[in-house]
Amino acid sequence: MPEILKLLHEDHVKVKNLFKDFEKAEDAETKKGIVDAASIELMAHTQLEEELFYPAIRKEGEEAAMLIDEAEEEHHVVKFLISELAGMKPNMPRYDAQFMVMRENVEHHIQEEESAVFDQAEEMGRERLERMGEQFMERKEKVQAEMMRSRRRAA
Numbered sequence: 001m002p003e004i005l006k007l008l009h010e011d012h013v014k015v016k017n018l019f020k021d022f023e024k025a026e027d028a029e030t031k032k033g034i035v036d037a038a039s040i041e042l043m044a045h046t047q048l049e050e051e052l053f054y055p056a057i058r059k060e061g062e063e064a065a066m067l068i069d070e071a072e073e074e075h076h077v078v079k080f081l082i083s084e085l086a087g088m089k090p091n092m093p094r095y096d097a098q099f100m101v102m103r104e105n106v107e108h109h110i111q112e113e114e115s116a117v118f119d120q121a122e123e124m125g126r127e128r129l130e131r132m133g134e135q136f137m138e139r140k141e142k143v144q145a146e147m148m149r150s151r152r153r154a155a
Ligand SMILES: [Fe+2]
Pocket: 008, 012, 045, 049, 110, 113
């Protein structure tokens, strides 16, 4: 069973690849599809980090707790930027600018998470990271299915 850091990294790569696809997208519909896919991925990913991963790291001490405070604030900003994008049409003049700000925020967050936060997580030991990985995979399927359902209801 893969440990949680590997699974989180895989999600990060997936989102960064979607961001690169956006650069190549030529029409509004393609852009919207990419933003929707990245949004669902990010909403599920951040929710699961906050449920399973961050609380465990927070317990590791004062410095760890500060890292998690910062990470949670960054999540908060990203979620806000995603909700604003969801309310915009991809042919609006500022859509691309709004997307770029969201992208920069996410990429900055990923960079810090994979260095400082992952370093802190390594201290928890392989066994715990593997157990968290199992929980992450189980919950992720459910959370994403729920998100798709509520999105369809809203449409
Ligand atoms: Fe992450």
